[in-house]
Amino acid sequence: MATTVKNFGEEPNRIDRLGRTVVHEGELLRHSVYTRFLHWMYGIFFFLALMSGFGIYLPWIFRWFTPLLGGGPTTRILHPWFGLGFVIFFGLQVLNWRNLMRWTEADTRWMRNIKSYIRNEEAVEAPDVGFFNAGQKLQFWEIVGGCVAYVITGVIMWFPEIFGRIAVAISYVIHDISALIMLAGIFVHIYLSTIGEPHTFQSMTRGTVREDWAWTHHPAWFQRITGRDPRVALAERRKRLVARDE
Amino acid sequence: MSDRTTLQIVQISGHPGPVPGNGVQRQEQVCKLVDTTTCIGCKACEVACVEWNDLPFQRTTFDNTYQTMPETNWNYWNLIKFNEHEGEDGTLQWLMRKDQCMHCADPGCLRACPADGAIVQYSNGIVDFQQEHCIGCQYCVSGCPFNIPRFNSSTKKVYKCTLCSDRVSEGLEPACIKACPTGCLHFGTKDDMKMLANTRVTQLKEHYGMEKAGVYDPESVGGTHVLYVLHDATTPELYGGLPAVPRIPLSFTVWKSFFKPLGLAAAMLSFFGVLFHYIFEGPRRIQPELPVKLSEPPARGNQ
Numbered sequence: 208m209a210t211t212v213k214n215f216g217e218e219p220n221r222i223d224r225l226g227r228t229v230v231h232e233g234e235l236l237r238h239s240v241y242t243r244f245l246h247w248m249y250g251i252f253f254f255l256a257l258m259s260g261f262g263i264y265l266p267w268i269f270r271w272f273t274p275l276l277g278g279g280p281t282t283r284i285l286h287p288w289f290g291l292g293f294v295i296f297f298g299l300q301v302l303n304w305r306n307l308m309r310w311t312e313a314d315t316r317w318m319r320n321i322k323s324y325i326r327n328e329e330a331v332e333a334p335d336v337g338f339f340n341a342g343q344k345l346q347f348w349e350i351v352g353g354c355v356a357y358v359i360t361g362v363i364m365w366f367p368e369i370f371g372r373i374a375v376a377i378s379y380v381i382h383d384i385s386a387l388i389m390l391a392g393i394f395v396h397i398y399l400s401t402i403g404e405p406h407t408f409q410s411m412t413r414g415t416v417r418e419d420w421a422w423t424h425h426p427a428w429f430q431r432i433t434g435r436d437p438r439v440a441l442a443e444r445r446k447r448l449v450a451r452d453e
Numbered sequence: 454m455s456d457r458t459t460l461q462i463v464q465i466s467g468h469p470g471p472v473p474g475n476g477v478q479r480q481e482q483v484c485k486l487v488d489t490t491t492c493i494g495c496k497a498c499e500v501a502c503v504e505w506n507d508l509p510f511q512r513t514t515f516d517n518t519y520q521t522m523p524e525t526n527w528n529y530w531n532l533i534k535f536n537e538h539e540g541e542d543g544t545l546q547w548l549m550r551k552d553q554c555m556h557c558a559d560p561g562c563l564r565a566c567p568a569d570g571a572i573v574q575y576s577n578g579i580v581d582f583q584q585e586h587c588i589g590c591q592y593c594v595s596g597c598p599f600n601i602p603r604f605n606s607s608t609k610k611v612y613k614c615t616l617c618s619d620r621v622s623e624g625l626e627p628a629c630i631k632a633c634p635t636g637c638l639h640f641g642t643k644d645d646m647k648m649l650a651n652t653r654v655t656q657l658k659e660h661y662g663m664e665k666a667g668v669y670d671p672e673s674v675g676g677t678h679v680l681y682v683l684h685d686a687t688t689p690e691l692y693g694g695l696p697a698v699p700r701i702p703l704s705f706t707v708w709k710s711f712f713k714p715l716g717l718a719a720a721m722l723s724f725f726g727v728l729f730h731y732i733f734e735g736p737r738r739i740q741p742e743l744p745v746k747l748s749e750p751p752a753r754g755n756q
Contacts, residue, residue, distance in 0.1 A: 263567045263590065265713055267469035270569055279568050279588035280609055327734045330742075367591045368604070375595035376565075376702030383708070387716045391723035398727035404737045423740045445741035452743060 222303075228414040235421050235432060237410035245300045246411055252292035253393070259286040260386055287365045294354045301351060307338045308348070313427070314341035330423075334437065337427040342399075346392055353385040360385075419444060459622040464574035466566030480576040482643035483621060485556075485630065486650055488682040489692065490657060490666075491637040492549040494519060494533055501632030502531035502553075505617065525552060527603040530614040531629055534693030550681065550692040551629070551638070554601045554614035556580045558675030561701035562613075564709065565596025578643065578678040579618045584610040598674065598699030616678065646680050653682050673698050 226240030238246070259282045262272035273282040301308075313335035321342070323329055332340065339347070360378035363370040370378075400407045404424060410416045418440070421429040426437035433440075461474030499521060502508070508528040513521055519535045536548040560580045563572040571586040572593060582593075582602070589609035593602040602611045617627035625631075626640040639649060650668040657666035667686025670676050681695070689695035 263588070265717060266467040266567050266569050267714075268717075270467075270469070273588075279586070283588040283590050284609070325730070325734070327737055330740050364590075367594060372595040372597070372600075373702065375592070376704045379592070379595075380704045380708050383713065383716065387720040390717075391720040394723045394727050398731070402731060402736055403727065406739055417739065419739045419741070424737070441740055448741060448743050 230415050233418050234415040235418060235429070236414060237416045237421075238414050240414065242300070242303060243411055243414055245296050245303065249293050249296035249300065252289050252296060253389075256286060256289035256293050257386070257390065257393075259283075259289055264383060264386065287361060290357055290361055294358055297350065297354055304347070308344050310341075310344060310348075311337075313337065314344055317341035318345070331437075331441065332424055332426055334426045334430075336425055337431070338425060340425070346396065349388065349392065353389055356381055356385045460575040460577065460579070460618060462573045463576045464560075464563055465570050466563045466572040467569045469569075474576060476576075478576055482578040483616070483678060484578070484641065484643040484646040485616065485627065485679045486639040486641075486646040486682070487551045487679060488637045488639070488650075488653055489548065489550050490653075490663075490682060490684055491635050492533070492551065493635055493637075494535060494547075494549045495634060496521060496533055497632040497634055498551060498629035498638065499529075499531050499533060501628040502614075503529065505620070505628035506530070506615070525601065525603060525613075527605040527612040530554070530612070536691060536693050538691050546684065548684070548692050550695065552693060553629075553679065554580065554616065555599050555674075555699075556614075556616055556678035557699075558677065559701070561596035561598055561674065561699075561705060562593035562602055563596075564701055565592040565705040567592060575618065577621065579616045579621065580678075581615050581618050582611060582613060584608075584612070587611055592705075596701055596705045598696055598701060600694070643676075643678065650680050650682050657682070657684070669695065671696075671699050673700055 222241045223239040226244075228236060228240060230236050255276075258269075258272045259276050261269040262276070262279075262282050263286065266273075273279045276282045276285060313333070317324070317333065317336060318341045320333070324332075324342070360382040363374050363378040364382065367375045400411070406417055406420045407424070418429070418433075421432075422437035422440050429435070429437045429440070461478045461480065462472055463475045465472050503510070508530070511526065511528055514523055516523055521532060522529065525532045531551065531553045534550045534552045536550070538546045538548050540546060556579055558578065560572070560574060562582075563574060563580060566572045567590060568586050568588040571583055571588065572580065573583060574580050587610045589604070589611070591602075591604050591611065593611055594600075594604065601613050603613060604611050617625070617629075620627055630638045630640040639646060641649075647668070647670070650670075654666050654668055657663040663684050665685040665687050667683060669681035669683055669686060669689055681689075681692075683689060683692065685691065689697050
C-alpha cells in the first residue's frame with residue numbers, strides 16, 4: 208500500500224497499518240482503515256442519536272422514530288448512550304486529525320473566497336488548499352464545539368436529580384441548538400461527499416481517491432504527496448485528453 | 454358504548470393535532486381548598502392517600518421534625534410540611550401545609566413533557582400522569598415550579614397526586630378530603646372554593662387580626678386547582694418553600710412551542726440549499742473535463 212507515503216519517507220504508524228487499503232494505478236491513498244473505521248462508527252452513532260433525539264425533540268412530527276428504536280422509554284434510555292458513542296469515536300478522530308485540521312492562513316483566504324466556491328466559479332481549488340479545505344475544517348471544529356456542548360448539557364439532563372430543574376431547562380435548549388446546527392451540517396457533508404463532488408465517496412470506503420480528484424479538490428495535498436505540480440499535472444492530462452479526442 | 458366518559462381530556466402533552474375531548478362537555482372546574490390555619494398536622498390525609506391509591510410503604514427519614522419524610526415521593530404523593538416560624542414580635546408559629554400537586558391551569562409539567570399522552574389535563578382541571586406513555590425523561594420535574602413529579606428509577610416513570618381522578622370521576626371527593634377531621638380540607642367547584650377561601654380570609658382578618666392572611670391561587674400558572682388559605686399570604690415561602698410567583702421556565706414555553714419547529718425548519722433550509730445547489734450550480738467535477746468540440750454542438754433533448 209501507500210506508495211505515496213513511501214515516496215516521502217513518512218513511515219505509517221501501527222494504527223495506520225491496520226487493515227488493507229489497495230491503491231490502484233492513478234490513485235492516491237486518502238484515508239487509512241483506522242480513519243475510515245472511526246468515521247463510520249461515529250456516522251452510525253450520529254444517526255442513531257439523531258433519530259432517537261428527534262423522536263423526543265419534536266414528537267408531533269417524529270413520533271414514528273421512537274417505535275423503530277424500541278418505543279419511547281427505550282429510546283430515552285438509549286439516546287445518551289448513542290450520544291456517548293458518537294462523542295467517543297469522534298473524539299478519537301479528533302486525536303487522529305488534530306494536525307490536519309489546524310487552521311492556516313490559506314484557510315482564511317479560502318473562507319474569504321467562499322462565494323466563488325459555492326458558485327463553482329473556479330474549476331479547480333486554489334493551489335494552497337491542502338488535505339482539508341477550510342469548509343471541512345470549519346465543520347470539523349463546529350462538531351468539536353458541539354460535542355463539548357452535548358456532553359455538558361447531556362450529562363445534566365441524564366442526571367437531573369443532581370443538577371436541578373433550572374439547569375435542565377437551560378441545557379435542553381443548548382442541546383437542541385447544537386443538534387439543529389449538526390442536522391444542517393450533515394446535509395452539506397453528505398451532499399459534498401457524494402453527488403456534489405463526484406468520486407469523493409470512495410475515499411471513505413476504499414480509502415483512495417483518483418489523482419485527478421486530488422489535483423482538482425486538494426492541490427496542495429497532491430503536490431505534497433506526489434511531488435508534482437498540480438497545475439502542470441492538470442495541463443498534461445488535458446493535453447493528453449485533447450490529443451486522444453482528435 | 455359512548456365515548457363520553459366522565460373525564461374529558463382538554464390538553465395532551467407532546468400531541469399533534471386537536472384534542473378529542475376539548476370543549477365537548479360542560480364541566481365544572483374542581484378544586485381542593487387547604488386552610489392551613491385549621492390544619493392540626495394529624496396526617497390523616499397522608500394515610501388516606503396511601504390507602505386509597507394502594508401505594509407501597511417505604512422506610513422514611515427522620516430529620517428531627519414531625520414531618521413524615523423530607524419530601525414527597527413517587528409512592529407518597531401527599532405530605533404535610535411542618536415549619537416552625539418565629540415572627541418579628543417573637544411569637545412562634547407552627548405552620549403546616551399539605552404539599553401535593555397543585556393541578557395548575559397552565560401545567561409546567563405538561564408543557565415540558567415530550568411524550569405523546571404521558572400527561573393530560575381533564576376538562577375539570579385535574580392534571581394526570583399516564584404512566585404507560587411516560588418515557589422517563591423527567592422534563593416534567595424540570596417544568597414544575599412546585600417540585601412535585603417524582604421519578605421512580607426502577608420503573609423509569611414519574612408519579613404524583615392524581616387529585617383522585619378515579620374518585621372524582623365517580624362523583625366522590627378525593628381521599629385526603631374525606632379523611633380530614635378538622636374541616637381544614639374542602640372540595641368542590643373552583644368558584645365555590647374561592648368564595649369559601651375569601652370568606653375565611655375575611656374572618657381571619659376581622660376576628661383574628663391576621664392582616665396578612667390571604668388566598669394562594671398564583672396567576673403566573675393560570676391559577677391552581679388547589680387553593681391555600683395562608684396566615685401570611687405575603688411570604689408563602691415560609692410554608693415549606695411554596696413559591697410566591699411560581700414560574701414555568703421559558704424554555705418549556707417559548708422555546709418548545711415556537712422556536713423548536715422554527716429551528717427545525719431553519720435546519721432543513723440546509724437540505725433545500727444543497728438540493729438547489731445541485732440544480733442551479735451543479736456538481737464540482739474532476740478536472741480536466743473534455744472540452745466539447747465546437748463543430749458538434751451539444752444535443753438538446755427537448756428541442
